[in-house]
Amino acid sequence: MKTAVVISTYNNSEPLRKTLLGFLTQTYKDFNILVADDGSGDCVRDVLAAPVFDPLRILHVWHEDRGFRLSAIRNRAIAESTADYLIFCDADCIPRDDYVESHTRHAQPNYFIAGARINVPAAVHQSFSDVDILSQRAFDVDFLAAKCSALTRYRGRLLRSSRWENCLNLLTFRYCVFSGSNSSAWRRDLLAVNGFDESFTGYGSEDRDIGIRLHNNGVRSRYLKFSLVQMHLDHPQSYLDPAIAADNRRRFRSRKTDRTTRIDLGVDTVTARA
Numbered sequence: 001m002k003t004a005v006v007i008s009t010y011n012n013s014e015p016l017r018k019t020l021l022g023f024l025t026q027t028y029k030d031f032n033i034l035v036a037d038d039g040s041g042d043c044v045r046d047v048l049a050a051p052v053f054d055p056l057r058i059l060h061v062w063h064e065d066r067g068f069r070l071s072a073i074r075n076r077a078i079a080e081s082t083a084d085y086l087i088f089c090d091a092d093c094i095p096r097d098d099y100v101e102s103h104t105r106h107a108q109p110n111y112f113i114a115g116a117r118i119n120v121p122a123a124v125h126q127s128f129s130d131v132d133i134l135s136q137r138a139f140d141v142d143f144l145a146a147k148c149s150a151l152t153r154y155r156g157r158l159l160r161s162s163r164w165e166n167c168l169n170l171l172t173f174r175y176c177v178f179s180g181s182n183s184s185a186w187r188r189d190l191l192a193v194n195g196f197d198e199s200f201t202g203y204g205s206e207d208r209d210i211g212i213r214l215h216n217n218g219v220r221s222r223y224l225k226f227s228l229v230q231m232h233l234d235h236p237q238s239y240l241d242p243a244i245a246a247d248n249r250r251r252f253r254s255r256k257t258d259r260t261t262r263i264d265l266g267v268d269t270v271t272a273r274a
Contacts, residue, residue, distance in 0.1 A: 003031040003104055004083035008070060008180060009091035013043035015233050016091040018125075020053050021133045022230075028101035032057035035091075036077040039065025071196035071206050074180070075270040078195050083187060088207075089230065090181040093117060096139050096229040098160075103184045103228060111220050112185035112211065114177045115228025118154050120144070125233045138231065157226055168226040176221045178211025182230055189219050194266030200251070202244030209252035217261040 005023065009016050016035075023033065033056055037044055040062070047053075048060055061077045063069065078086065087103045089095065106113050124147045132138045141158045144151040156168065178185075193213045200206040215221060265273075 001084040010038040022094040025097040034077040036073040037062040075195040087184040092233040114183040117232035180207035198265035204245035205248040205252040212255040
């Protein structure tokens with residue numbers, strides 16, 4: 001199957017650079033990357049032009065900055081991709097070297113899958129060197145604990161132990177979770193529900209919404225917290241409007257009862273509306 005990674009970004013060039021360094025380390029090589037850019041300036045283009053990233057097959061999908069349009073730029077990436085299977089990641093999430101391999105290994109027909117994030121405080125991740133990421137030292141729990149003892153709580157998720165992985169995934173199961181920072185799905189299933197709902201305004205729940213609609217359309221979910229390992233470069237959420245986030249939560253929860261599958265403002269018209 002053809003696989004692509006969709007990385008969402010907006011004017012966060014240094015986190016994006018570290019995220020792309022993580023994709024240079026991947027054990028599974030047969031994928032390309034679509035950087036879904038919600039209107040960044042030249043800072044993102046400068047990162048993508050760096051020679052170090054030449055081995056990555058990157059397509060820069062950009063639209064004009066007209067406010068928060070994360071769903072629209074993700075839809076543009078879906079529309080422009082020719083892959084069968086799409087992995088979604090944010091530009092402040094460094095993947096472990098088995099990230100793409102794990103997503104593709106767990107891919108099953110009629111399923112989407114999701115994982116979680118290991119939150120690393122700014123005081124820690126800002127000290128990461130490129131070598132720390134490329135050598136995967138940044139995913140060593142003792143290395144992290146030496147910088148912040150609280151990170152020892154992630155020991156179970158950072159240890160590579162297939163013996164317990166499946167059991168721990170079952171014990172931590174969450175219902176129908178689609179996370180824009182760590183999920184994957186078949187492109188045909190995303191197109192069937194017309195992608196992300198662009199009528200959501202502001203940050204919050206637009207990714208959970210597509211998970212509910214996929215489920216309403218007969219696509220089942222798996223939550224693989226201990227298999228899909230990535231590191232979130234934690235930061236203040238200055239863009240989060242509590243009132244909009246609360247309204248978005250109410251909207252996506254209503255989809256559980258009204259059984260909505262396909263929405264109007266989605267992939268099929270995103271290019272015409274650009």
